[in-house]
Amino acid sequence: MSSSDKLSTIMKENIEAIKAAVYEAEDFKIRDLTFLNTPCQLIYIDSLVDKNLIERNIIEPLLNSQAETIPETVINSAEYSRTSDLESTVKSLLQGSCALVAEDDPTALLIPVGADNERAIQEPQNEHTITGAHDGFTENMNKNIFLLRKRVKDPSFQIKSYTLGSKTNTKASIVYIEELVEHDPLNVLFQRMDSIDVGEIQSTGELEELIEDNRYSLFPQLLTTERPDRASAYLLEGKSVIIVDGNPNVLISPIDFFSFYQSPDDYNSRWLIGSFFRLIRIFSFLVALCLPAIYIAVVSFHSEVLPLWILYAIRIQIAYVPLPPLFEAMAMQLVLELLKEAAIRLPSPIAQTIGIVGGLVIGTAIVEAGFVSNTMIVVIALTAIASFVAPVNEMGTGARIMAFPIMLAANTFGFLGIVLALTVVLIHLCRLESFGKPYLQPVAPLHLRGLKDSIIKTKKKNHSLKQT
Template sequence: MKENVNSIKSAVYESEDMKMRDLAYLNTSCKLIYLDSMVDKKLIERNIIEPLLDCKTETVPEAVIKNAEYSRTSDLEAIVDSLLEGSCAFVAEGENTVLLMPVAASDQRAIQEPENEHIIKGAHDGFTENLNKNIFLIRRRVKDPGIRIKSYVLGSKTKTNVSILYIEELVDHGPLEVLFQRMDAIDVQELQSSGELEELIEDDSYSLFPQLLSTERPDRASSYLLEGKSIVIVDGSPHVLVSPITFFSFYQSPDDYNSRWLIGSFFRLIRVFSFLVAVCLPAIYIAVVSFHSEVLPLGILYAIRVQIEYVPLPPFFEAIVMQLVLELLKEAAIRLPSPIAQTIGIVGGLVIGSAIVEAGFVSNTMIVVIALTAIASFVAPVNQMGTGARILAFPIMVAATFFGFLGIVLSIAALLIHLCRLESFGKPYLSPVSPMHYKGMKDSFIKAKKKNNTLKQT
């Protein structure tokens, strides 16, 4: 026993939070070893120490302890990993194996509604940082025995648990096999969040378009699971990844399915249109003012010309400066505490905007254009897509500055070519538009109407 204890102490570098408790179980010298910072001492006392001390008959420790889980091993690496995850090791004299019992401290936050994905009508629970709790939230909604779970441990230093969930009868096995291959190929020292994993397994990490959908909503993840997609859950992260995914999935919201199909379809079309506005509106303004003023009615043209007459900056630099100011204000509002962030938003939106216009650096029309662009980008239910749309606006503005409408058309053509070539785990990113699949169109741009097949129409 002394040799086994010394081996364990050496493996964890004799950490000061490693505690040992001497026991005499049926006249046999024993030790309990655990990391004080990782365990629940009440569980150790109630489930392990008291049953062992009260036992008076010859029996193995496994038959006495009250812990729900336990295992025996002689692998030193497995013992150390279990201690780091919150297990307690029972070492006995004359035994060449160690009894491991999970007694990890539970300090996870309660289930709450995600702050980044608010909805009007629907469930108000969200994923947490606990892997098992997240699986519970999905299984509570999808009570299908066909759900399969494949687990990984990634990161040689962090040893992060990752689980992939899918329904055997519904999943498309082609993208699933691609996902398994990429997970097997991961060899990193650390993995602490789903964002890091997303970058390691996506098809094109240089693209501004995310190829996995990240969500904190169990209802959303469950609906994709029932559509035949796979769910990737990373322990320690409340963001769950969905694969494969398409462009139009980023503009769908659970509110669509909680509303009547006409209302859901209307708002979904508005969201898809908002992407075009966020990407093209500043460039269209620059092209009209710089090259194609004849497309405007005379009254509007006169009003714009009067406003930009004394503005020293060209329209391109106006747009760039205001876009950057918008991004700075957004970042400041995110990083600051909520009460201060609200003040910054009001000051930035009203005081600074009015001061810039009155100083003559930017025209009123440009303020309106940038405001509409920002609102259109914030419409996207998934923040990743909105941020990508705002960044895409910059190169299109450059093209509009030099070539006018021709530059915008060429930029949009290049963007469409990129989207047509982009894939998510072997599936076309623009499906069902490219390649065209008419049956799949019914739930992309518009919400498909639910039908009760057994209900007779009268």
């Protein structure tokens, strides 16, 4: 089948061509009908359609029609289209439509009758808030667009649709507000979406990898969220939302580093409280990145920076530990990752047990056996907690991975190694872009006015009140 194949005026040939295009699948169904003394056939994929809709909105109106008219005026459907293209007909069938073909007619009438088996709207499990909204995106793209439109009732609300993957034919949409959007990054996004030529795309993660600026960076260049309130807030800031059908996660572009440490709770709290917790999250990134390396550097090179009583306590603990601090830290970081992965993959009751066993039993046993010091357990625990503070899991994971080369640098050069490693990270952040926009804005390049809602949350003013 090629894009140039057309339907013929002979109905039997059309049916055979469509049947061959779907490899005579067992759920390919044909219903014989007669409309105004004209033989016609209704075809559909049984597993993809709602048969009650077909019976009520298509078959009954066609059989009961007496007036001389065309099928489009008889069927009860808000959407329909006609096509003479064989490939378009097959794609519509695979997306949950049915096709009505008639004798002496070289076109097919396509009517959407897809089954609605999607789950109900509920709160996302991975992005809890205390005072925010409690609805979340689902796997249905139309529901997701509805959740955005319900919040952003702007007449310039725009949707640009794509079909991605020659095998999967996955629907995707870019949502933006025409009057607010930054057009340069949006045009870059359009170009990258138009250039996608792959066999399959089934998730937002696969799409993200195809369109991001630097796929080798540990820093995500698109923000992933399941929260409609968060996505709508970014729409009102002039950003774009990318929705992939079949996925509850949407992508926000362009994005900057500080957006990954902002939470909807910041905007549902008073500005001082929101700013405090936002600064805590940014500080947690530095802790997750540097704390094990600082411990290694202090113990191996710079013990003079510690008060004597603290140094004495640490020296007593590590005197009988056979492993160097570097291997202690790396081993415990790897154990932490193993426990986290096990907890994610297992059912919830077992995952809680694994967490208790890993945190208490294994931790206590490994210290009593003399393989790791108590201080190292505390350092790794604080590092793990700091990495989990990030509202977006991808950023916390990236910080934990980047901690490994920084630990190597600290073990080799001490504090100088940490400074050199952080300098490399900072240079990378300054050079990184998200759809043509600097990733570290408004810090690099410095934009003082832009700092007002990046690092701290600004106080909201009511301009209708007179200042006294």
